[in-house]
Amino acid sequence: MAEPSIAAGLARGLVGVAVARGADRGALLQAAGLGADALDDQDRRLPFAAYVALMRAAKALTADPALALHYGEAVDVAEFSIVGLIGHASATVTEAFAQLNRYVRLIVEVDGVADGPRFKLRFERGGVWMEDTRSDANAFPELTESAFAHLICGTRAFGTTPLALAVHVTHPDPGYRSEYERILGAPVTFEAGWNAMRIDPTWADNQMARLPRYAFGVLTDRADTLLTELESAKSVVGRVEALLLPILHTGEAGMDRIAADLGMSRQTLLRRLKAEGTTFANVLGQLRKRMALDYLGGGKASINEIAYLVGFSDPAAFSRAFKRWTGKSPKAMRRGQEG
Numbered sequence: 001m002a003e004p005s006i007a008a009g010l011a012r013g014l015v016g017v018a019v020a021r022g023a024d025r026g027a028l029l030q031a032a033g034l035g036a037d038a039l040d041d042q043d044r045r046l047p048f049a050a051y052v053a054l055m056r057a058a059k060a061l062t063a064d065p066a067l068a069l070h071y072g073e074a075v076d077v078a079e080f081s082i083v084g085l086i087g088h089a090s091a092t093v094t095e096a097f098a099q100l101n102r103y104v105r106l107i108v109e110v111d112g113v114a115d116g117p118r119f120k121l122r123f124e125r126g127g128v129w130m131e132d133t134r135s136d137a138n139a140f141p142e143l144t145e146s147a148f149a150h151l152i153c154g155t156r157a158f159g160t161t162p163l164a165l166a167v168h169v170t171h172p173d174p175g176y177r178s179e180y181e182r183i184l185g186a187p188v189t190f191e192a193g194w195n196a197m198r199i200d201p202t203w204a205d206n207q208m209a210r211l212p213r214y215a216f217g218v219l220t221d222r223a224d225t226l227l228t229e230l231e232s233a234k235s236v237v238g239r240v241e242a243l244l245l246p247i248l249h250t251g252e253a254g255m256d257r258i259a260a261d262l263g264m265s266r267q268t269l270l271r272r273l274k275a276e277g278t279t280f281a282n283v284l285g286q287l288r289k290r291m292a293l294d295y296l297g298g299g300k301a302s303i304n305e306i307a308y309l310v311g312f313s314d315p316a317a318f319s320r321a322f323k324r325w326t327g328k329s330p331k332a333m334r335r336g337q338e339g
Contacts, residue, residue: 004109006051009042009080017071023061031057055142066179068142072149073183081107082223089216093206103223110134131196141171144195152184159206168192236272240283251311255280289325303330
């Protein structure tokens with residue numbers, strides 16, 4: 001099973017806050033094991049463990065133990081994630097909450113969430129509570145801090161009353177209770193039985209819609225694509241394809257190499273692919289076919305060049321394989337596209 005990941009935009013936002021507070025960007029990236037360009041594409045996936053290392057390095061380099069809270073206070077989710085933009089395009093707080101649960105994995109994946117949404121509304125203990133259901137939250141309480149701060153501070157522009165009436169967290173008091181209560185605007189109970197906020201129920205129908213309604217459809221379409229890509233990357237087929245793509249043209253895209261890159265034996269890879277209803281040869285062939293069709297459609301590469309790009313040293317062998325895949329030769333396919 002693939003390790004949980006985060007969107008690079010989440011890390012980029014944290015780096016921006018830390019640098020503004022005196023941290024060195026290069027030192028932050030080095031501490032997290034990230035390259036200089038790792039944060040350029042905000043939708044790129046990074047290991048969750050790298051984000052944990054980044055957060056802790058940022059706290060140390062800024063000498064700010066409450067940095068996660070300050071991050072949530074200073075940066076709106078819409079600045080680093082499409083999920084925040086969808087919230088701004090939602091009609092009401094209720095709709096925004098539904099979209100948050102639908103797409104929150106695009107920001108950060110977490111282990112241990114039971115079947116169902118990560119954030120659940122519960123009607124108990126004298127009010128309406130929003131619970132963060134991630135397990136083992138005390139292993140990285142900074143995520144609880146930043147998530148609650150993002151949620152509470154991000155909604156202030158949409159209402160005149162506070163969203164949160166009380167906040168419960170499972171971790172011990174870290175020593176800066178006053179910052180918790182200043183930023184979250186509510187009394188905080190540490191070492192509670194859950195991570196939850198008691199919310200004002202009148203917020204449910206508060207109007208949002210900072211963006212035109214048309215934007216909502218465009219943004220959710222894009223988010224659905226990103227979610228599909230995220231799910232695909234978690235399958236063995238998706239992981240194999242991701243490793244094959246950059247070496248496809250070398251002609252060295254063998255099963256032994258890919259198995260080693262995945263940290264598993266050849267037999268384990270065979271078994272895992274069989275469980276997904278395919279074989280290594282089929283994954284490689286389908287990827288070559290898809291890339292060949294893309295190159296042909298682009299119209300810029302010759303057929304000999306396309307053969308090389310998809311891993312064939314002999315253009316005649318490529319033509320035979322292409323005809324087997326599509327029923328047409330590459331030349332006939334190109335003539336049809338040009339026609």
